[in-house]
Amino acid sequence: MMSLNTDPETPVAIGASATFSDLAFVRDRRVGRLATADASGTPSVVPVCYALLEVAGAPAIFIAIDEKPKGDPRSLQRVRNIQSRPDVSMVVDDYSEDWQRLAWVLVRGSARMVEPGEVEHAPAVAAVRAKYQQYASMRLEHLPVILIEALTTTSWLGSGALEGIAEVRSGRDEFAELVRGRRSVRAFSSRPVARWIIEEAITAAGWAPSPHGRQPWRFVVVESPERRLALADAMAVTWHEQLSLDGQDDAVIASRLAKSRDRLIRAPVLIIPCLYLADVDVYPDIDRQAAEELMAVQSLGAAIQNLLLSVYAAGADAGWMCAPLFCPEIVQETLGLEATLQPHALIPVGYAAADPVRRPHRPVDELIVAWQ
Ligand SMILES: Cc1cc2nc3c(=O)[nH]c(=O)nc-3n(C[C@H](O)[C@H](O)[C@H](O)COP(=O)(O)O)c2cc1C
Numbered sequence: 247m248m249s250l251n252t253d254p255e256t257p258v259a260i261g262a263s264a265t266f267s268d269l270a271f272v273r274d275r276r277v278g279r280l281a282t283a284d285a286s287g288t289p290s291v292v293p294v295c296y297a298l299l300e301v302a303g304a305p306a307i308f309i310a311i312d313e314k315p316k317g318d319p320r321s322l323q324r325v326r327n328i329q330s331r332p333d334v335s336m337v338v339d340d341y342s343e344d345w346q347r348l349a350w351v352l353v354r355g356s357a358r359m360v361e362p363g364e365v366e367h368a369p370a371v372a373a374v375r376a377k378y379q380q381y382a383s384m385r386l387e388h389l390p391v392i393l394i395e396a397l398t399t400t401s402w403l404g405s406g407a408l409e410g411i412a413e414v415r416s417g418r419d420e421f422a423e424l425v426r427g428r429r430s431v432r433a434f435s436s437r438p439v440a441r442w443i444i445e446e447a448i449t450a451a452g453w454a455p456s457p458h459g460r461q462p463w464r465f466v467v468v469e470s471p472e473r474r475l476a477l478a479d480a481m482a483v484t485w486h487e488q489l490s491l492d493g494q495d496d497a498v499i500a501s502r503l504a505k506s507r508d509r510l511i512r513a514p515v516l517i518i519p520c521l522y523l524a525d526v527d528v529y530p531d532i533d534r535q536a537a538e539e540l541m542a543v544q545s546l547g548a549a550i551q552n553l554l555l556s557v558y559a560a561g562a563d564a565g566w567m568c569a570p571l572f573c574p575e576i577v578q579e580t581l582g583l584e585a586t587l588q589p590h591a592l593i594p595v596g597y598a599a600a601d602p603v604r605r606p607h608r609p610v611d612e613l614i615v616a617w618q
Contacts, residue, residue: 268351268399269305271338273298276377276416278336280309280392282327282357290323294336295381297373301366301395307336307353308360308370309392313384320359320390328357334394342419346406355394366393424555429604431563432505434513434596443560444515444595450556451519454549460525462542463549464587466518471511473581478510480580484573509565513594518570518577519550520587546590557595567592 272278280294296309311319319325328334334357339350360366370391375381448465456462468474482503489499510516526542529535550566557564570577570589577589 264305264353264397264399265401268353268401269298269397271349271351271401272307272336272353272399274416275338275340278307278338278353280324281335281337282324283331283333284323284327285330290327292324295374295378296336297370297377299369299373301393304395305397306366307355307394307397308366308373309394310371310374310381310384310386311389311391313386313389324392325359325390328359328392332356332358336394340419344406346404348404349402351399351401353394353397353399355397357392357394359390360393361390362387367391424559428554428558429563429598429602430565431594431596431598431602432509432565433599433602434509434563434594435599436512436514437597438514439562439595439597443557443562444517446560447553447556447564447595448517451549451553454545454552456545456549457538457541458527460527460542461545462522462526463546464520464522465553466520466581466583466587466589468516468518468581469514474510474513474516477516477577477580478507480576481510481569481573482507484576485569488572506567506569509567509594510592512599513565513596515595517553517564517593517595518581518589519546519553519591519593520583520589521546522587524586543590550591550593553593562595563598564593564595567594 276295278294278296279291281289281291283289294309296307299306299308311322311325313319334355336353336355337350338353340348342348360370367390368387370393371381371386374386374391444467448467451463451465452461454461454463468477485503485506486499489502494502521542523539523542526538529538554564554566568591570592574589577583577592578585578587583589
């Protein structure tokens with residue numbers, strides 16, 4: 247009898263020397279390092295995605311063999327190793343710069359291949375799919391899976407690792423690095439940006455919170471050098487007028503305009519996040535309507551932050567220019583946008599020509615003004 251056990255609240259059956267807390271730690275993480283050895287004892291380690299299940303009331307780990315563009319998945323080193331030597335180990339760990347939070351669990355077990363049609367195969371495929379949405383479209387039904395059973399565990403937890411550890415999600419450290427590493431870049435090299443980076447960033451933007459889930463934002467991508475130039479020239483007219491109104495002298499105006507123009511022309515891609523209010527709730531009173539639109543703008547900011555983080559995570563850089571806010575009609579007209587698309591910002595995307603100088607960030611006790 248086999249049962250799926252992907253719910254973090256459900257205890258996992260404990261093996262002879264596998265502790266519940268070790269197995270819960272393994273179950274709640276997303277990547278392990280699987281060590282196998284060939285007949286002569288030569289080791290091999292690969293990162294693996296896995297699911298923890300019960301087989302006949304005992305914990306077991308299933309690892310899918312990914313659909314590969316070419317070649318026989320059964321010829322993979324790990325598969326050949328398991329077939330000649332079933333003893334395997336898998337390490338699942340948390341790394342943190344705060345070493346009190348370090349933690350790892352070493353699982354040892356006996357592995358075998360489970361072929362399509364065998365009793366464990368379908369639940370294994372369902373379990374890895376439930377855990378990793380990336381498997382949704384892969385034809386795992388036709389591929390064998392690795393089953394590791396007779397599990398034993400050994401673990402080590404730093405003194406701070408247990409505090410709230412069950413709730414900590416994987417990627418926490420990477421997240422902190424991304425948040426701190428992202429920077430507003432104002433000088434770009436001419437290196438082009440791959441299309442997937444832009445698509446991934448706009449996909450990330452699409453996961454931002456929004457009022458009633460209405461997603462009141464759309465994105466315009468401007469890549470053609472002629473269009474970027476046209477946009478820079480069209481906006482320069484407004485910039486010039488506004489800087490003159492501020493009483494700036496001609497030399498300062500010329501220098502600022504040249505810098506802004508340079509950014510739009512050098513960055514290989516511009517993304518223009520637009521507020522899109524066509525789907526937001528409509529209220530009879532001005533106050534609630536204004537609040538609804540303000541929420542949409544707040545949501546646009548959240549979407550832009552997702553976008554910026556995604557670009558940075560992909561190894562590229564972005565900036566944030568507010569210029570379209572001051573001349574939305576000019577941007578609409580130059581790019582031929584419908585009136586429902588209100589350009590709110592301009593995000594140049596590319597690769598930094600130099601690391602920008604950043605202002606110091608306020609410490610947390612300055613940011614929290616009350617904790618009542
Ligand atoms: C709404 C908004 C508008 C911004 N507009 C501009 C802009 O027009 N030009 C610019 O160089 N930076 C602009 N920025 C970027 C900020 O200057 C930048 O985020 C800030 O200096 C902190 O630097 P960091 O992003 O590197 O942490 C804008 C940021 C926000 C949130």
